[in-house]
Amino acid sequence: MKNRALKEIKVLLVEDEENLARLLKEAIGDNFHSFIVATDGVEGVEFFKKIKPDIVITDIMMPRLSGLDMAKEIKQISPKTPIIILSAFSEKEKLFSAIDIGINKYFLKPFDPDEVLEYIESITPKIGKKTIKLGEGFVFNKGTNSLYKNERYVALSKNEAKFLALLLEGKNRVVDDIEIKESLWGEDVSDERVRTFIRRFRAKISKKLIKNVKGVGYQLSFNES
Numbered sequence: 001m002k003n004r005a006l007k008e009i010k011v012l013l014v015e016d017e018e019n020l021a022r023l024l025k026e027a028i029g030d031n032f033h034s035f036i037v038a039t040d041g042v043e044g045v046e047f048f049k050k051i052k053p054d055i056v057i058t059d060i061m062m063p064r065l066s067g068l069d070m071a072k073e074i075k076q077i078s079p080k081t082p083i084i085i086l087s088a089f090s091e092k093e094k095l096f097s098a099i100d101i102g103i104n105k106y107f108l109k110p111f112d113p114d115e116v117l118e119y120i121e122s123i124t125p126k127i128g129k130k131t132i133k134l135g136e137g138f139v140f141n142k143g144t145n146s147l148y149k150n151e152r153y154v155a156l157s158k159n160e161a162k163f164l165a166l167l168l169e170g171k172n173r174v175v176d177d178i179e180i181k182e183s184l185w186g187e188d189v190s191d192e193r194v195r196t197f198i199r200r201f202r203a204k205i206s207k208k209l210i211k212n213v214k215g216v217g218y219q220l221s222f223n224e225s
Contacts (some may be wrong), residue, residue, distance in 0.1 A: 005124045005153035006031045008146040012053035013037045014044035014070065015086065016062045020109075024057075027113035041065025045073050055120060057084045075102050082123060084116065124153075132168060135221040136206045140164055147205070159184045160201055167210070167220045176217035 009032050015021040021037045029035035036051055038044040042064045048056065056074060058067040071083050085106035105119055132140050139148045145161040147154040156164070166175055166183050177194050181187065184197070198218060202210050211219045 005146060005148075006121065007033055008141070009033055009055065009120070009124060010051060010053040011035045011120075012044065012047055012051065012056045014039075014041065014047075014056065014058040014062070014067060016040055016059060020059075020086075024113055024116070028117045031117060041067060041070035044070045048074050048077065052078075053081070055082045055084070055123075057086065057116070059086050061088075071103060084119070086111065133222070134209060136209050138205070138209060140168060149205075154205065159197065160204075163198075163201065164220075167218065172219065172222075174213050174217045174219045180218075 011029075011032050011034065013021060013024060013035065015024070015037065016039050018039075021039075025035050025037060034051070034053075036047060036053065038047045040062045041058075044056070044058060044067075045065070047053075056071075058070060060067040062070075067085060071085075074081060074083065079102070082104040083102075085103050086109060087106050088109050104123070107116060134140060137150045138154075139151075140146070141148075145156070145165060147156055147161075147164065162184050163180065166179070167173060177191060180194055180198075181189050185193075198210065209221055211221055213219050
């Protein structure tokens with residue numbers, strides 16, 4: 001069974017060997033929200049700025065800009081984005097430089113694509129700069145709109161994810177019915193529909209996580225109690 005949390009993840013692969021890039025994309029690409037391929041370091045930086053991937057996989061030796069030099073630029077833009085290096089054995093000495101840059105993992109060629117997938121699965125709950133700890137052991141990633149309970153993925157509907165993101169736009173923010181209707185449905189639905197949605201959502205996750213501020217609206221709890 002596929003890990004549903006991976007479907008929230010955007011991957012950028014930077015690899016100038018066309019056959020290897022195609023092999024890796026065909027082997028594991030369908031597991032993710034998107035799996036974009038760049039052919040060198042310059043293109044990799046351009047794609048990174050454009051698509052804002054959650055994780056980067058890169059070769060070392062590439063034309064125009066090496067994988068390590070590209071990784072330096074990416075780490076300056078987004079220090080927390082995980083970067084995986086694909087390295088030939090002859091490039092092993094270059095991996096000492098990778099430690100200083102902050103590379104998260106490296107795989108020596110030839111490698112097993114399933115091992116790369118397993119590693120990404122292992123760090124999925126921690127991916128993203130916008131991870132926010134909530135009460136009751138919940139963690140919400142605003143970058144991927146995904147929720148975890150004690151590091152286990154919690155499947156959310158599109159509106160449930162939107163609702164959590166709305167509550168998280170400000171600490172201790174209270175959201176009223178009007179804003180919920182506009183953000184989730186884009187139209188003036190009935191008050192009963194809003195109440196039914198929230199009641200079912202609270203039953204699904206935790207009644208303590210979303211507080212009803214009487215006469216005002218709804219608010220997230222950040223307390224562990």
